[in-house]
Amino acid sequence: MQLETYISDLLYRYDCVIIPQFGAFLTHRVSARVHETTHSFYPPKKALSFNEQLQTNDGLLANYIAEVEKVPYLVAVEKIAKHVKSIKSYLVAGETIAFHNIGDLILNTEGNINFEPSHHINYLTDAFGLSQFTSSDISRELHKEQVEAIEDVIPLTITSEKRKNRPYLKYAAIAIIALTLGGFTASKFYVNQIETQNQLAQEAANQQLDIKVQEATFVIDNPLPAVTLSVEKPSGNYHIVAGAFRIEANSDKKVQQLRDQGYTALKIGKNRYGLHEVVYSSHTDRLEALKALRTIKRTHNREAWLLVKALD
The missing domain is CATH 1.20.58 (Methane Monooxygenase Hydroxylase; Chain G, domain 1)
Structure with missing residues (x-):
């Protein structure tokens, strides 16, 4: 079982992911910053940390594994427990446990777990597309x-x-x-x-x-003239995104196409880049949304993804 894959998926949407009887990976937002010496600009991000004291099962990780692997909840709990037991044995033996895209865990001389976070991925979805860059120093004559x-x-x-x-x-x-x-x-x-x-x-x-x-969005080469659609107000904070369009007429066309195919497609407004977002459906229940997302990825669009966002 690739436990780090499931944890990585959840870190995009949650600030705390607990591994029962082991510890919790936590995130907190870090603002954009500038390095005064190297003149490097860093985008905002989610910084990772590990807390060994948080071990009580909150059901988040187990429920997610159960949904993805199509197994009962208790079976998922047993799989996690078995994996944790294996991890602890490796730590006691002095080995370093590497969680891909998350970080490395190692046991120190005092018997506590030290965590070195990975810097290869930014879990802050608001910073999507932003990367580090360096600017040359500007000297001004006084x-x-x-x-x-x-x-x-x-x-x-x-x-x-x-x-x-x-x-x-x-x-x-x-x-x-x-x-x-x-x-x-x-x-x-x-x-x-x-x-x-x-x-x-x-x-x-x-x-x-x-x-x-x-x-990165759906592109429609021949947009139709703008049409007026009667769209009901979406409900729920879990949205399965079909695409985002700079031209609103293209988003209207995409909504109509998906509705003709039997989906309850909706427009949920503009995102931070000014693009009109179209969703297959919106859900109030997270597990229901994940189940619908898997079905859409398997049968219609592998690029669909889940957006967690409260709408006004």
């Missing part, structure tokens, strides 16, 4: 400090008497003021150029992200 230094060396205070006797000082002062203003203007222009360049780079990155998201 024109203001240079002007202040010039003013300290060459003061601009000129008396009337000096202007009468030595008029060339007037032109020298005008020249210095012009140079100072020119320095400020050049500095402002330089900073504006940098900000404009950064804005263009950000827009290009956003455009690339939109293209990737659009490529």
